[in-house]
Amino acid sequence: MEKDQGFMAEGKPARNSCSPGMEMQTKELKNCFLNPNWDNSMDQGDPFESALSSMACSPAASNAGSSNFPGSGENVIMRELIGKLGNICNTISPQSFINPIPNNNISYYTSPLNSPPELNLSMVDSQMRGNLKFPSVGNQLLNHPSFAPISADPEFAERAARIPCFGVTEAGFPQRLVPTMDCMKITGSQPNVTDNNKSLPHNGNPCFDQVSGRLSRCSSTENGDSKEESSISEQIPGVDSSIKGQNDANARKRKSIPRGKAKETPYPAPADTKIAQENNESDAKRSKQPNGNAKEANDENQKQNKETPKPPEPPKDYIHVRARRGQATDSHSLAERVRREKISERMKFLQDLVPGCNKVTGKAVMLDEIINYVQSLQRQVEFLSMKLATVNPRMNVNMEALLSKDMFQSRGSLPHVLYSMDSSAPTFGSGYQPQQALPLNNGMSNNTEIQFSMNPINAALHKTQGLQLPPVDSSTSNNANPQIGSFLDDDLQSIVQMGFGQIQPQSYLSSKVAGQVKMEM
């Protein structure tokens, strides 16, 4: 990725300074939240990653941004905020995604502006412009007692503000960390993304949702579990009932985890509408710059969450399924979506089983094909049992041993048998006319089964056409005729004769035609 490469190229020293903490964290983290592999992190849409990547992209801009920074006071506030967050996260969970930042804060704070802060600054700056809430957030943060020790430079604060989870919420900022912990835990315990989203206790902080969403994404991605959320939904029926505001936002979650898209957990619901909207805006702006996958979805989700006329219902979905964007998010529709995806998954599997279904599209046609195939298979079994009933009298005891050996070479033996039958075929006068629906007695199937039984034989035959076969005992085949004739129709007789292996190229073609006829039927 260009941004990552740019980061590597330009921000390397800066990155190194901040990377040790992060790398430490990543080792601890089960989630790939802070992954030294920036590509992965970017794909996962980690808020920090996106923020950092944007930082990386524009080292130059950061310098410019710093000059544009509206007020230093807010920067200080943000720095304190970030530091506080880092401390809190450190205390809460070893997996805290914030850990690296506080560790680095010290380095940031103590040293003169080095590149990482500058990089952050650019992002933060632009975000701040778009972030209406920022000043108020800063004011609130000032009140936090633990912010005092933070002496971060202004740029870092801005950078922190830029991070989606940190950016905008007013009241719930400290609360975020707690859900983060839960999110983390759940993320660790369950490989699926949706779990994390749903497990988060609801707080009024939309940013947290993003973070948790990212975390869950990380975990799921890392675990390689890119199943659709539908599969996940059933695993955690009611992990955290306190997550109320998140249903629509969570409902909007991406199902595209397997596709590598990172969608943010939309903000929780109505309580944070304002904040969410502002977050949406800031996120939207943010998403434009960095690798936007993670944020865009989030922004769009949030926007849709809050601004679309389709009202996402207040949090009530505990099924931990991520709904797609623009889709209804009530529990019923989610469950239905899960079911639908299951069904289509099985339909795809059946498509592989049933031959000739690759070109078929649509569930109804697919089901018709499956039904036809099952019917033909059942008829084949009937026909073969009838055939066995007629030929059995000639069986001797040695057949079992012979059969057990031949069964395991069944595919190879078939052409042998068919060719041997073929030599006797000319003795049978009846021709194979697939277009005719041959009436059968005793519930025997029509020629469709013949078509099916012929096709695999022909297929096997075509595979081994070069084989030399012993001459058939034509009298054997002929013996079958009088037995059958008295009992069965002439049509059935012809069918049995066909079954005895009127394998000729002509018959193969006719069976092919018959197959088509069968399809049309």
Add this chain to the structure above:
Amino acid sequence: MDSQLLNPTSLKSRFTARFLRALTKINAPNPISSSSPTPREIFQRYRRIKVAADKSMAYSVRSRTTWSRATLSRLRTRSRHRRLASFGPRSSVTTAAVLKKTSSHGKENEGGLGVQAGELRELVPGGEAMDLCNLLDETAHYIKCLTTQVQVMKTIANLYSLE
């Protein structure tokens, strides 16, 4: 193609062993080798062989799938019916009624596939009491077993006719 022996515990080998045993049992009492069996005899043998085929396949699958269980229970009730002809229709009716009751719940969300799903339910044994999701699973396993059955029986028939 490949001359290796198949997995001795595979579905195919299990089915083959059982089916051959049943076949020998069916053919054993038949002393006919030259005289042509009457059509009735042939028909009876056909039915027995068909039952044997279904039974051996269902036994090879054990009770892992719904269709195998349904097939086995169907075969058992049928054999019971044949012995106690008067009681036959009753049990089958009750079974069907019970199945229909239980099946009504799971069929809600078929979308526009209700007709085909109904047909599939008729085809797959024991499919009446399943929702579409499980029905598709059962169908997949059923198709696999049917193809194995057809393959084995085809080979047997060809070998028999070779003699």
